Amino acid sequence: MEYFLSEEQKTIKSLARRIAEERILPVRAELDEKEEFPWAIIKDLADADMFRVFVPEEYEGLGGGCLELCLVVEELSRICSAVATCYAVNALGCFTLIDYGTEEQRRKYLPDIASGKKLTAFAVTEPTAGSDVSAIKTTAEKVEGGYVLNGTKQFITNGGEAEIYTVIALTDKARGARGASAILVEKDTPGFSFGKKEKKMGIRASATRELIFRNCFVPEENLISKPGMGFLLTMKLFDHSRPGIGAQAVGIAQGALEVAVDYTRQRIQFGQPLISLPVVQDILGDMGTQIEAARALVYAAARMVDSGAKNVTEESAMAKVFASDMAMKVTTDAVQICGGIGYMRDFPLEKMMRDAKITQIYEGSNQVLRNAIAIELRKRRARTE
Amino acid sequence: MNVVVCLKQVPGTTKVKINPETNTLIRQGIENIINPFDTYALEEGVRLKERFGGRVTAISMGPPQAEAMLREAISLGADEAVLLSDKTFAGADTWATAYTLASAVKKLGQYDLIICGRQTLDGDTGQVGPELAEMLNVPLVAYVSRVEEVADGQMRVQRLVEDGHEVIGTSLPAVISVVKEINVPRLPSLRGITKSKSAVIPVWTVQDLGVDQSMVGLAGSFTKVIKIFFPQRICQGEIFQGELENQVECLVGKLRDAGLV
Numbered sequence: 001m002e003y004f005l006s007e008e009q010k011t012i013k014s015l016a017r018r019i020a021e022e023r024i025l026p027v028r029a030e031l032d033e034k035e036e037f038p039w040a041i042i043k044d045l046a047d048a049d050m051f052r053v054f055v056p057e058e059y060e061g062l063g064g065g066c067l068e069l070c071l072v073v074e075e076l077s078r079i080c081s082a083v084a085t086c087y088a089v090n091a092l093g094c095f096t097l098i099d100y101g102t103e104e105q106r107r108k109y110l111p112d113i114a115s116g117k118k119l120t121a122f123a124v125t126e127p128t129a130g131s132d133v134s135a136i137k138t139t140a141e142k143v144e145g146g147y148v149l150n151g152t153k154q155f156i157t158n159g160g161e162a163e164i165y166t167v168i169a170l171t172d173k174a175r176g177a178r179g180a181s182a183i184l185v186e187k188d189t190p191g192f193s194f195g196k197k198e199k200k201m202g203i204r205a206s207a208t209r210e211l212i213f214r215n216c217f218v219p220e221e222n223l224i225s226k227p228g229m230g231f232l233l234t235m236k237l238f239d240h241s242r243p244g245i246g247a248q249a250v251g252i253a254q255g256a257l258e259v260a261v262d263y264t265r266q267r268i269q270f271g272q273p274l275i276s277l278p279v280v281q282d283i284l285g286d287m288g289t290q291i292e293a294a295r296a297l298v299y300a301a302a303r304m305v306d307s308g309a310k311n312v313t314e315e316s317a318m319a320k321v322f323a324s325d326m327a328m329k330v331t332t333d334a335v336q337i338c339g340g341i342g343y344m345r346d347f348p349l350e351k352m353m354r355d356a357k358i359t360q361i362y363e364g365s366n367q368v369l370r371n372a373i374a375i376e377l378r379k380r381r382a383r384t385e
Numbered sequence: 386m387n388v389v390v391c392l393k394q395v396p397g398t399t400k401v402k403i404n405p406e407t408n409t410l411i412r413q414g415i416e417n418i419i420n421p422f423d424t425y426a427l428e429e430g431v432r433l434k435e436r437f438g439g440r441v442t443a444i445s446m447g448p449p450q451a452e453a454m455l456r457e458a459i460s461l462g463a464d465e466a467v468l469l470s471d472k473t474f475a476g477a478d479t480w481a482t483a484y485t486l487a488s489a490v491k492k493l494g495q496y497d498l499i500i501c502g503r504q505t506l507d508g509d510t511g512q513v514g515p516e517l518a519e520m521l522n523v524p525l526v527a528y529v530s531r532v533e534e535v536a537d538g539q540m541r542v543q544r545l546v547e548d549g550h551e552v553i554g555t556s557l558p559a560v561i562s563v564v565k566e567i568n569v570p571r572l573p574s575l576r577g578i579t580k581s582k583s584a585v586i587p588v589w590t591v592q593d594l595g596v597d598q599s600m601v602g603l604a605g606s607f608t609k610v611i612k613i614f615f616p617q618r619i620c621q622g623e624i625f626q627g628e629l630e631n632q633v634e635c636l637v638g639k640l641r642d643a644g645l646v
Binding site: 008011012015018019022023044047048049050052053062 | 571572573574575576577578579
C-alpha cells in the first residue's frame with residue numbers, strides 16, 4: 001500500500017529497518033532469553049539519531065511527530081518489539097515535557113534525550129491504580145522550595161534504566177484526580193529507589209520496575225505545567241502516544257507474517273508447500289489484509305495527532321485497539337499454520353505471540369479504550385440533537 | 386588530526402563479468418558497495434576525528450557511479466569527499482591507482498594520516514596502501530588492529546601479524562592499512578544522511594590532478610592481467626557409507642594404498 005511518506009520519512013523508516021535487521025535480529029532471541037536490557041542497541045539507535053526523531057529541532061531533535069515515531073517503532077517491532085518498547089517509552093517519558101514544559105525545563109533535559117544520552121520513563125500506574133488512573137496514592141507534598149514525594153509506582157517501563165522520570169503524584173489529596181500533578185524526577189535523587197524487576201510474559205528485554213519514593217525532595221522547577229494538571233496531561237499524553245502502540249502491534253504482526261510466509265513456502269506436506277493449501281492461503285490472506293488495515297488506521301491516527309487536532313482520543317484509541325487485537329490474532333494464527341515448529345522457542349513466532357499480548361493491555365486496556373470510544377460516539381450524537 | 390580515507394567501490398556480488406579485452410571487471414550495471422575492509426578504515430578515521438578533532442576526507446578513484454558510495458561515506462561521518470574520475474584512469478593496476486591517489490592527496494594539502502582497508506574484495510592485492518606510502522614518502526604500518534595513542538606528531542599502533550600483535554610507533558604523517566578487528570563500523574545517522582544528500586562532491590579529472598596521462602589508468606600500469614579463469618576442481622571428496630566399522634576399514638585401506646600410513 002502506498003502511504004505517500006515524505007523522503008525524510010522514508011529515510012527514517014529504512015534506516016530503522018536496517019538497524020533492526022543488522023543489529024537487533026542477531027541478538028533478539030538471546031536478549032529475550034536472558035531478559036537483558038539492550039544497552040548496545042540503545043547506543044546504536046542513539047548514534048543513528050533515532051532519539052532525535054520525536055524531539056523538536058530547537059532542542060537538537062529532528063522535529064518529527066507521531067508518524068515518524070510510529071515508523072521507527074513499527075520497523076523495530078517487526079524484528080523485536082522488546083527493543084521497540086525500550087525505545088518508544090522515551091517518547092512517552094518526554095512528550096509531556098515537550099508539550100507543556102517551560103523553556104528552561106526543555107533546554108535542561110531535551111538535548112540529552114535527543115542524543116540518547118539519557119533515557120526517560122513515564123510513571124502513573126500504581127498497585128491500586130491501573131485502568132483506574134484516578135486511584136493513585138503517591139503524594140507530592142508542597143514544602144518550601146519544592147515537593148516531597150512518597151509512594152510506589154508499579155510496572156514502570158525503563159524503570160531503573162532511565163535517567164529522567166515524569167511522575168504523576170497527588171499534590172492535593174483532597175481533590176483526588178484533580179489534585180494530581182506531573183513532576184520530573186531524576187535518577188539518583190535522594191529518597192528515590194527501585195523495587196523488583198518484573199518477570200514478564202513478553203517484551204522481556206525491556207525493563208519493568210517499581211519506583212519507590214520515600215521522602216524524596218524535588219525542587220519546585222521540576223513541576224510540569226500547573227499543580228492539578230497531572231491527570232489531564234496524562235490523558236493528553238496517551239492520546240498522542242497510543243498510535244505508537246498501534247505501530248508496535250503492526251510491526252510485530254508484519255514480522256510474524258513474513259516468518260509464516262517464508263516457512264509455509266518451504267514446508268512440504270501432502271506433497272506440496274503448505275502455502276499451496278487453500279486452508280493456509282485463507283489464513284495468510286486474512287493476516288495480510290488485517291495488517292494493512294491496521295497500518296492504514298495507525299498512520300491516519302498518527303497524522304491526525306501531528307495535524308494538531310484538538311481531540312484525538314477516539315481515533316488514537318481506535319488505532320491502538322484495532323492494531324493490538326489484530327496483532328494478537330495474526331501472531332496466534334502464524335504459530336498455528338507453522339504447526340509444531342511455530343510453538344518452539346528456536347523459532348521466532350512464539351516470542352512474537354508473547355510480545356503481542358502486552359499491546360492489548362498497556363497504555364489503556366482495549367476494554368477501557370472501547371469504553372472511551374463509545375463515550376465519544378455518544379457525545380457526538382448528543383451534540384447533534 | 387586530518388585524516389584521508391581511501392575507499393573503493395566494489396561489486397556487492399560475486400557474479401561479475403570480466404571485460405575480455407582488458408581482463409578487468411565490468412563495473413557498470415551491477416550493485417556496488419563500499420569495499421568492506423574500507424568501512425573499517427572510514428570508521429577508524431571518524432573515531433580519530435571524534436577523539437582528536439580535525440577532518441575526515443574520503444577519496445576514491447572510480448567511475449561516476451562511485452559518487453553514491455562517497456555520499457554514504459559522508460552519512461557515516463566523513464566531512465567531505467572527492468571523487469577521482471576520468472576515462473583515462475580506467476584499467477589501472479595497483480601502481481597506477483596508488484599514483485593517482487597520491488596525486489590527489491598532494492592536491493588536498495596538509496594531512497596527518499591516510500587510512501586504507503587492508504585489501505579490496507575484488508582485486509585482493511593489499512598493495513595500494515603500501516605503494517601510496519612509498520609514493521608520498523611517508524611511513525607505512527600495514528594490518529593495524531588498534532590505534533593506541535596519538536600525540537605530538539607520533540602514533541602508536543598495534544598491528545596484526547601471524548603469530549600475535551606487534552606494537553609499532555611511527556611519526557606522522559603516515560599511511561596505515563587496517564584489519565577488520567580494529568572496530569565495528571557504525572550505521573549511518575539520520576543527520577548524516579541529510580548532510581550527505583546535499584553534500585557537494587568534487588570530481589577531479591586527470592587535468593585537475595595535473596598529472597601525465599601516461600602515468601594513470603591502463604597506460605600507467607606496469608602489470609597487465611593476461612587471463613582470468615575459474616580454476617578447475619581437481620580434488621573430489623569421497624563419502625564412505627554403510628556400517629561404521631566398514632567405513633573405517635575402507636578409509637584405512639585407501640590411506641594405505643596411497644602410502645600415507
